[in-house]
Amino acid sequence: MFSGSAGLLLSSSAGLAQSRWQMGVFPVTSFLAYTSHFGTRTGPWGRVEPHYGLDIAAPMGSPIRNWWAGSVQDVINDGGCGLGLVIRSGDYEHIYCHLSGRVSGGTYSSGQVLLRQGQGVRTGQLIGHVGMSGRTTGPHLHWGMRHGGRWLDPAQILRAMAAGRRQQPGRATAPKAPPATRVALIR
Incomplete structure (x- = not known):
């Protein structure tokens, strides 16, 4: 089994890893920038803290798609x-935070989206909209990933996804991955 610096668990078989990761969908449709990386960072209020995800800036209300x-x-x-969702895909949990919309009685709603615990979601399905709920200073999606309870670096997952797509046989062109990680001052 391959284990990256943040514990990204791929597979012992390169072919299986490529086919597995190429199925994912980048969660934000209106990408602006990566505003905070996975790992230790100086948080919005000046304290050094762990950051268990990747912050993806996007315009307020931008659609968010389910990764897997x-x-x-x-x-x-x-x-x-803030308002968020945890989606379980086998041994993986993907976490979406700072959504717009409402939570009432254990149900999340935003526009035409209505999701409740136990409900199935498809790869690429609209699951919410970018907001500013919770501890945030600007509109973005905090996208986290866990495998077996262990936090993973979503940027490594995106790299594996893009690599799997580049090597997929029969594809004329690979889907474009978001630009290389860049950190902006927007939070």
Whole structure:
């Protein structure tokens, strides 16, 4: 098994890893910039802290797509993540925070989106919209990933996804991956 610097678990077979990761969908349709990386960072209020995800800036209300098929494990409404979702895909959990919309009675809603715990979601399905709920200073999606309870670096997952697509036989052109990681001062 391959383990990257942040513990990204791929597969012992390169072919299996490529076919597995190329299925993913970049979660934000209106990408502006990566504004905060995975790992230790200086947070919005000046403290050094762990950051268990990748912050992806996008215009307020931009559609958010589900990375991989699975089911809604949890609907979040708290002071840190704000409004959010945890989607379980096998041993993986992908976390989406700072969404716009509402949470009521364990159900998340935003525009035509209505999701509740246990509900199945498809790869690429619209699951929410970029907002500013929770602890944030600007509109973005905080996208986190866990495997077996261990936090992974989403940027490594995106790199593996892009590499798998580049090497997929029979494709005339590979889908464009987002630009290389760049960190902006927007939070």
